[in-house]
Amino acid sequence: MQGPTLRDVASAAGVHTATASRALNPNARALVHPDTARRVLRAAESLGYRPNPIVRSLKTTKSGTIGLVIPDLTNPLFPPIVRGIEDVLAPAGYSTLIVDTNDRPDREQAQIASLRSRRADGLIIATALLDHPLLRELGEQGVATVLVNRRTDGLDVGSVSANDAAGIGLAVEHLVDLGHRRIIHLAGPQTTSTGVDRLRAFRTAVREHGLDDSCRIVLCDRWTEDAGARALRTALDSGAPFTAVVAGSDLIALGCYEVFAEREITCPTDINVVGFNGIPFLDKLCPPLTTINIPHHDIGREAARMLLESIAEPNRTPRSVLLPPSLVVRGSTAPPRP
Structure with missing residues (x-):
């Protein structure tokens, strides 16, 4: 069964096919009004549209990749966050490169350097410390960055986490x-x-x-x-x-x-x-x-959307988003013994 086409995305967003194509191309998105680009991306996400990376690679030398920096891949907190991120990035035409720092600053620096050598178009980072010189350096170099499940002090960088x-x-x-x-x-x-x-x-x-x-x-x-x-x-x-x-x-x-x-x-x-x-x-x-x-999955989705906004509008003021948690009562809590 054939999946959704570019024409389907354009129809759902109410735009011309050429406009939809530009909005879905990370390297041409700046040619489209930001509100229109966001509408096209949401339409692609809702339809489950996946661009053809081979066709795109023939048209551009840009990477079309996003680096995702995780402190510990064995922590079951992160898989649903990663899934949420990829659910948004894939329809937008991006591939995700995931690296594990093992909670080591030296390894984090090496992994981020590797991602940048591969010309990753932006970074989603889940390793941020309150005092994080590497993040400051990335900001000074104009690297599009969003923090997930973390925030940091004194830096203008977007973040998404639970309250x-x-x-x-x-x-x-x-x-x-x-x-x-x-x-x-x-x-x-x-x-x-x-x-x-x-x-x-x-x-x-x-x-x-x-x-x-x-x-x-x-x-x-x-x-x-x-x-x-x-x-x-x-x-x-x-x-x-x-x-x-x-x-x-x-x-x-x-x-x-x-x-x-x-x-x-x-x-x-x-x-x-x-x-x-x-x-x-x-x-x-x-x-x-x-x-x-x-809401791990929602945190991932919102972080990915925020990064796409940052890539499309580099001068956009960073936002800090807190998503609401909920209490799940099970058998490990009960009234204390008299």
């Missing part, structure tokens, strides 16, 4: 409504915007519920299960009582499950735990993990 403050607020409110008064937060790395924002939101939430003196914070140095397990052991070994954990991420929460098993702690009878991100298969755990779900 971390709202998510942590939902987690704390859920536990308080169940009757918990002694809650700890296993906070993510404070070198990242997500770690800082979620920690700040936890402090705000417990203060609003009048729990300042009964809640504690333990820092994790990475967004991993091992870091979560180490942090929970630290909290338990301190002897300070608590009945619930708000984890900085689902992977940190999974580290808690490891400690529950080794110390014969029953969840949720002895300790509750709430994760953050809504990665797949959390409902298969024992008990299934209560978590804050973020």
Whole structure:
């Protein structure tokens, strides 16, 4: 069965076929009014149209590629974000080159240099730290860049992420409504915007519920299960009582499950735990993990659209978009024992 054609896209967008062709060509898009280009791109996306890269390569020497920089490809947070990005970029005529930095600045620098040597037309970066000299350098060089699931200070660069403050607020409110008064937060790395924002939101939430003196914070140095397990052991070994954990991420929460098993702690009878991100298969755990779900696919789509806007309009003012999270209640939370 033949897929949608360029003529179908033009008809759906209400433009001439030649206009649609220019709008879908990254190297000719500047010839089309930005509003018209966006209309054509959305029509192509909704129809599932895919341009022919072989035909296009005969007409231009530009790469038609976008670099996607991921800190850890084994983290199940990222596949749905990548899918959302590709769902928007492919109809617009772009291919995605994905690189994994393994959370190492030297590897990130080398991978981005490789992407630029391949003449990537823009970058979507999920590795950004609060202080990130490489991002500053890219900005000074005029590289179209969008941050995904991250933000950074002092730079005019677009970003798309979940509303971390709202998510942590939902987690704390859920536990308080169940009757918990002694809650700890296993906070993510404070070198990242997500770690800082979620920690700040936890402090705000417990203060609003009048729990300042009964809640504690333990820092994790990475967004991993091992870091979560180490942090929970630290909290338990301190002897300070608590009945619930708000984890900085689902992977940190999974580290808690490891400690529950080794110390014969029953969840949720002895300790509750709430994760953050809504990665797949959390409902298969024992008990299934209560978590804050973020719209990964929508985050990817919005980041890709933002990057296309930046490429088409280099002088456009960067935007920061926060998408709303939701609470998913499962078996890892319950009222505390009397």
